[in-house]
Amino acid sequence: MGCICFKPFRRSPSPSIKSSIIKQINNNEDEDGCPSFREFSLEQLKVATNGFSANNIVSEHNEKVPNIVYKGSLNDGRMIAVKRFQRLSWPDPSEFIEEAQAVGRCRSEDMANMIGCCSEGHERLLVAEYMPNGTLAKHLFHWEKRPMKWEMRLRVALHTATALEYCNDRGIDLYHDLNTYRILFDKVGNPRLSCFGLMKCSREGKSYSTNLAFAPPEYLRLGTVVPESVIFSFGTLLLDLMSGRHIPPNHALDLFRGKNYLVLMDSALDGQFSDEDRTELIHLASRCLRPEPDKRPSIKFLMSALSRLEKRAVLWPNVKGENIPAPLYTKPATKKSSRLSPLAEACWRVDLSSIHELLEKLGYGEDDASVTNEFSFQMWTGRMQENTDYKKHGDAAFRAKDFETAIEFYTEFMSGAPVVSPTVLTRRCLCYLMNDMFSEALSDAMQAQVASPECSTALYLQAACLLKLEMEAEAKEALRHGSSLEAF
Incomplete structure (x- = not known):
């Protein structure tokens, strides 16, 4: 494989940057105690790291990871991490400083922030918390x-x-080689993303990933990356977190297709999560690993989904029955929960496993008589036997929790059905929810309500879809309307 290079990643240059020196931006610390970005001399960093002693190396380093990270201590006692690039990795000192300064302007409690750089002679170094x-x-x-x-x-x-x-x-949409070594833990155990990954490994950008088996498909095909490439790498990180192993994406995709979900999960986690939460995280990872960059979810969508999962995890009892901390949030419907039917409550919790069980128990009871009679007549005459078989196959897949297959059969059925079945629509709605297709799910729930205006199930499912789409006010209204219909 030949040399693979990046497309240039440009940022707006700072007019005050000189080719070999950057003045200290601000002598004060930020509000969170993190020092402002500044220039360090090579001598200062030599002293801080004890002459770049091998005893101070804290990073994995080999031929594939040539840039070494050292721990060090400044004169004021503050501990620092110093990344030292290979000689001539960045021939142009001004470009190196521009990159470092842009990253240094980022300040987040979720990151190990960059606090300085050094550019002297052939040396290029970064300094972080x-x-x-x-x-x-x-x-x-x-x-x-x-x-x-x-x-x-x-x-x-x-x-x-x-x-x-x-x-x-902040305008930095590439993160290079996102992996488990890029996530660190601070003194109180909070996870922080290393700022070092925000800069290319070198001016030439010869390596996006330290392991090509985990690199995004577009990088392997074209030698270039796009912002969506970071989402692919995030998907590999999700695989690591749920499996406790470093599973190559291609192998994971085979497991997804074969629905070998248990193989994907770390056995040490048994009893710590619901089947629904496990399924949702697996679906998130599979979407991140899609081969087409534009088919991958946005980072904002992933934040929203992970936030819901993390909140539910706080409430989930573990195997040993240890005390679970009180939730950090409250749901507005808590006071109403005793007045809600089981289906309404499951939809408000977006408990997809319970919704599936309850829809199975309901059967086709909420389809009105005209729908049922029309189906019976068509079956009796045999004119629609093939189409009715689609519904049977869809129902079988729905019972077996093979939701992708159920979607296919229900869609075939509805394309040739003489009348609309609200129950088929609500079942396909849940199948879409199980596959993170929230807009499609909402559309089915709304069509079911049109087909059967008195169908409370359709309104409850609308509430679940709206919650997935972060439209809580609208979800409350759908839940209230559905409860009114059910009470009536």
């Missing part, structure tokens, strides 16, 4: 006492997504 509690790789793959809990794994994913979204808002 030091995170004393190691990498995600250490805690996830090489634990000694106990494995990382489900709740913390979701927290790591959410904090990482939040950091990436923050960088996007």
Whole structure:
């Protein structure tokens, strides 16, 4: 494979930057105690790292990862992390400084922030906050006492997504080689995304990923990356978090297609999550790993989905029955829960597994008589036997929780059905929800309501869809309307 190069990643240059020196931007610390970005001399960093001693190396480094990270200590006692690039990695000092300054303007509590750089002679160094509690790789793959809990794994994913979204808002939409070594833990155990990944490994950008088996497909095809490439890498991170192993994306996609979900999950997590939450996280990862960049979800969507999962994880009891911390949020419908029917309550919780069970029990009872009679007549004459078979196959797949197959058969059925079946629409709505196709699900729920205006199920499902789409006020109204119909 020949040399692979990036398309240039440009930012607006700062007019005050000189070719070999950057003055300190601000002598004061930020409000959170993080020092403002500044220039360090090579001598200062030599002293801080004890002459770049091998004993101070804290990063994995080899031929594929040639740029070494050292821990160090400044004169004031502050611990720092210093990344030292290979000689001549950045021939143009002004471009190196521009990149570093742009990253240095980012300040987030979800990141290990960059606090300086050094450009002297052939030396190119970055300086960041030091995170004393190691990498995600250490805690996830090489634990000694106990494995990382489900709740913390979701927290790591959410904090990482939040950091990436923050960088996007600041105009930095590429993160290079996102992996478990790029996520660190601060002194109180909070996950932080390393700022070092916001800069290319070198001016030439010869390597996006340290392992090509985990690189985005567009990088392997064209040697270029796009902002959506970061989403692919985020998907590999989700795989690591749920499996506790480093599974190549191609192998994971085969497992997704074969619905071998148990193989994907870390056995050490048994009992720490619901089947619904496991399925939702797997679907998120599979969407991130789609081969077409434009088919992958946005980081904002991932933040929203992970936030819901993380909140539910706080409430989920673990195997040992330990005390669960009180939730950090309250749902507005809590006071109403005793007055809601089981289906309404399940839809308000967006508990898809319970919704599936309840829809199965309901059967086709909510289809009005004219629909049922029309189906019976068509079946009796045999004119619609093939179309009716589609519904039977769809129902079988629905019972078996093969929701993608159910969508296909229900769609075939409805394309040739003489009348609209509200029940088929509500069932396909749930299938869409199970596949994170929230807009399609809402459309089916609304069509079911049109077909059967007295169908409370359609309104309850609308509430679940609207909650997935973060439209809580509209969801409350649908729930209220559905409850009124059911009470009447």
